Structure formats: structure tokens, C-alpha cells
Amino acid sequence: MVASEQRLALLNDEPVDTAGTDLLGSGQAARQLAGLLVASRASTPFTLAVDAGWGMGKSSLMRLVDAELSSVPEVHTVWYNAWTSTGADALEGLIKSVLMRFDRRLLRRALHRASEQRALLRVLRAPAALVAGPLGAAGLVDELWSNLSVNSQARNEMRDAIRDLAQEWAGNAEYSPRRMLVVFIDDLDRCSEETVLAVCEAVKVYLDVPGLAFVIGCDRSALGPSGLLRDLSPAGAAFMEKIFQTTYRIPVAGGQGVQEYIGWCARTAGIERLLDEPLVELLAERSARNPRRIKRLVNGFVLEATLNPMWADHPPEAVLRTLLIQYFYADFYRMMTSPPGADGGDVIADFCTYRRVRTLLRAPGAVPEQERPMVNAFLEQRDVARDPGNPRAALQRLERELPTVFPDMVADPGFNSLLDGLLGLPRAEELVRRLREGAPSMVTLPRRGPGPVTDVPSVRGGVYGPDPGAIDYGSPRPAAAVEPFTSRTILWVDDHPENNVTLAAWFRGEGATVETAVDSRSADAAIAARTPSLIISDIARGSDGRAGFTHVEALRREQRYTGPVVFYAGRVTPARQDTARALGALGVAADGDELLRLVRSAFAAPTAPPAHPSAARPR
Secondary structure, three states, X not given: OOOOOOOOOOOOOOOOOOHHHOOOOHHHHHHHHXXXXXXXXXXXXXXXXXXXXXXXOHHHHXXXXXXXXXXXXXXXXXXXXXXXXXXXXXXXXXXXHHHOOOOHHHXXXXXXXXXXXXXOOOOOHHHHHXXXXXXXXXXXXXXXHHHHOOOHHHHHHXXXXXXXXXXXXXXXXXXXXXXXXEEEEEOHHHOOHHHHHHHHHHHHHXXXXXXXXXXXXXXXXXXXXXXXXXXXXXXXXXXXXXXXXXXXXXXXXXXXXXXXXXXXXXXXXXXXXXXXXXXXXXHHHHOOOOHHHHHHHHHHHHHHHHHOHHHHHOOHHHHHHHHHHHHXXXXXXXXXXXXXXXXXXXXXXXXXXXXXXXXXXXXXXXOOHHHHHHHHHHHHHOOOOOOOOOHHHHXXXXXXXXXXXXXXXXXXXXXXXXXXXXXXXXXXXXXXXXXXXXXXXXXXXXOOOOOOOOOOOOOOXXXXXXXXXXXXXXOOXXXXXXXXXXXXXXXXXXXXXXXXXXXXXXHXXXXXXXXXXXXXXXXXXXXXXXXXXXEEEOOOEOOEOOHHHHHHHHHXXXXXXXXXXXXXXXXXXXXXXXXXXXXXXXXXXXXXXXXXXXXXXXXXXXXXXOOOOOOOOOO
């Protein structure tokens, strides 16, 4: 853990609401948007969408616009967080929030009009309430709502009543031009379809009246045909198109602004000295310059460094670099922390050697004599023929036998700087060993983005707990997610079944029967006793790097099993993918997410996929 004299602090996730805390330059856009709203007050009603993805500063920009409007005469504002209501309650909540901003004198007058018209079933409630004594604004709004929402006929008249009230309020001022009420609606894209439609109904059907302007913060893509509202009828989709008159898309912050923002976060959290320039650039680019992701990553580091006892013997920089590898290079982290006995060996050593071999094979001229033993040994370990006359061809064959992520990562300066910095720290080898042994987790890594968590259990997470997006076992699952597994039998062949305990238990919890076998002989016995619905197989066992392929090839050739097969291994390489396809398998998975996707695809198929008619001999 971090030494006691080093003070670390967590960052809050509150939106910016004053110019002094605006670190990403949103203030200028806020001033321009506020000026546009004020200049357009004669054009009300209208709706402006503030559009951006999760964590990109919608709430902050809207808060800054609100602050700019606070000094404008006869412009009033109200905030409504759509996420705080559900379904029909959202419609009522939004309308009441708007009514609360009108003068009590006007609300009483509107209540009198509702009673005098006697067009509503509950008309007598209003006079009784007025005789009982003066009501506060909340009481008047509740009573007015009761009169205006008592039945379908009253709801048809509600828009006219609100229009009269808003027009009276907007014109009842000495200031010219008229009053304007700007209604800010936040977090609409985080709501259910029912809530989204209720809010939009309130905006377009009941509150679309002169004097009111709406500023709605949302990710427009999340509200589109492929998002929350994908099941809308054509009429419903046409209605949604009418909600927004114009949209302001928040641009991604510039590189310099994001780096300054990271510097502020680092200073506030107490980790400024740990972030050198390459790490700052890496954090900016790999976080997609998303302010919320940056904050959550910094908070994840602070919690891990402060609470996890495994870091007592390691410097804080080790925590930070390990966290960044897990967060931004999850595939490499999974291979790096694969439990003892898992397929793959030392991925760090392999990557570092590959990086050197790649440089030598791509360089003009022959490989230097002193480097040849290392290059030849690395090629021979992977059964790659040496080709002194065409070293680049040898490199291409080598990369087919290495993890698919290696070629991209070797060209990524951020990753190489991150890994080299970690390996250069004291006791780095011991740190990697402890990660592989699965040191107990204290905190969970922050999620990469919004949306529901996937229901895939991760068993290959390391010190920070589950991989980003791993399931919460207490989360309810849709019924459709359970049905494909019911009454299915899975035969799982792996010489280290202890590495699959969590996933196997999850499959059983979903209704499947999971049988295990540690070698081909015991798997053959299980198949002879009962043909499984699906086989999950490892690839390497002991010194045999292709045992799983060889076994499935024999099953196919002898027609003892022709059903679906998924290979589950520590590493996915192009050569392994090709061999799996040649054997008629669904694919090779290296993590729980991909494994479950492949298993679901097998169980969702109307019939089992046929084996390849002439399975190639495994390489």
C-alpha cells in the first residue's frame, strides 16, 4: 500500500457548474448557447439537444449554460433529471416541475378557471381546497394536477390550460421582450423506453407552449432506431423525430486540454508525480478523451493503492502501470495473469522476444550473427522454418503462431512504454507472479463505458477483480438469456479444470449440465456414455501443444461426435483459428465473454453445425 505520508484523495463525479471549475474549455460554448437561447425567446417553444456520449460533459455544459442564464433578466430555469422517475411518473414529474416555477397568484387563478369550467369530474375539489386556506406552491401544483389529469377528457384540455398559464406568466412582466422559462432535462439516454416516451410526450404534447424552451442532454444515438427505441412503430419513430428542433454535438476535447485535465485530476488525487508524459498521452488517447473515464480510472488507482495489501512491497507506480494495462490492454493483461497451468506460458517474455525478433527480421540485410541463435530458437519453438533469403516471409509465418494482438501492440508506443516502465520497476517479476497466483481483490476496476453489464462471468481477472464489464452475480437476467442452456449437456475437456470453476458453475446455474474431463481418454468415456450437446475443449495439455485439436480431429474422423465444439485457450492465434475452422468448430475463445457468445450461438442454432467434411490435420 502507499506509504502513510503520501496523501491520496478520490475525485468526485459531479458536473462542472462554474467557470472556475471548467477545465475543458466548455465555458465559451456555454456562453454562446446561452446567448442563442436568449436571442430566440420570441421563437419559443423549441427544443435543443445537447448531444454527446457517456461521460463527455453534457451535464457540465448544461450547468454552465444555466449559470450564464442566471444573470439574464426575466429568464428563469428549472432542472429535471429524467433518471429519477420511471414511466408515467416522469410525465407528471416534469409537468409539475415546470408548474412550480410559475407565480402562486397565477397558479391560483388557473385553479379557479379549472373549477369554474366544471368540465372535469373532480371539479369540486378546487374550491374546497381554496376555502380551506392558502396553499403553498407545491399544494397548488398538486391540486391543479389533480384537476387537469382526472380523466382522458381533462387530459385533452391540459395543454390548453398550461398554454394559458404559461402565456400569462411570460407576458406578465415589465421587461420586454417577454419572460422565458428554460427547462433543462438531463440523463434522458439513461432511462427506460417507457420513461423516454413519457418525457417526450410531456415536452411535445403538454408543454409545447410559448414561453418555454427545453435543453435536453442525451446521447442521440442511444435514442435512435438501433438504441433504446428500436421497437418503436413507424408512427412512434416519426413522433420522436419531431422532438428536437436542433442539436449541438459536444466535440471531443483537444489533446492539450485533455492533458491539462489529466494533470488537474492527478494533482487533486495526489498522483501527479507518477504520471510522466508518455503515461499522460496514453491515458488521454486510450480513454477516448472521456473525462468521466479518466476520473474513474484515477479513482480506481487510488482505491487499489490504498486498500489492497498486496501492494505493500511495491511502489505506487507499479499499481498505476498494472491498472493501465488491465484497463486499456485487457487481452494482454488476461494472458499476463493467466493462472498457473493455463495455456500460453510467459506472455511477457514472448512479447519482448517477438518485439526484438520482429525488428531484426524487418531490418535490411541479414540478421547479425550474434542475434541469430535467439531468432532461430524463437522460430523453432513455434515450428516456423528459417528462411535467410526472405526474413519477412518468416516473420509472417511467425505471427500466425503468436497471439493475434501482438502485431498491433508491438506498434503501439503507449503500450511499449507502459510495459517497459513496469518491467523496469523493482521486484517486477515477483509482481507478475503474484498477479498470476490471483492475489485477493479489494476493489473493482471502473467500467469502460455506460450501458448494462454483460452477463458473462470472468474467471481470468486479476488483482483488480473481474474484467471490465464482468457480471454482478446478483443481477437479474432476462428469461431469454436462460432458455438456451436449459437441459443442455456440456462436456468440458481441460487438464486444469480448476481454472474453469467459476464459468462452469455459471453454466450450471443457467440450467445446463456440465461434465468435466481432464484428458482425451476420460472425454471419450463421457461421450460414449452420453453424447453431449456441446464440447468445450482446451488446446494445449502438458507438453502437447495441440492435444485438443488432435482429439477433436479423431472424434470427427471416426464420427463419434459431430456436434458443436468451442475451443477455450489462453491465447488466440491466426493458426489456431484456422485449425478450429477446419475442424468444424465454432471458434477459439480466450475469455468468458467470447466463450459465452460462441456457446450461445451453438445453442441458438436450430440444428448443430456439421463437422467439416474433411477435417484438416491439426497443426
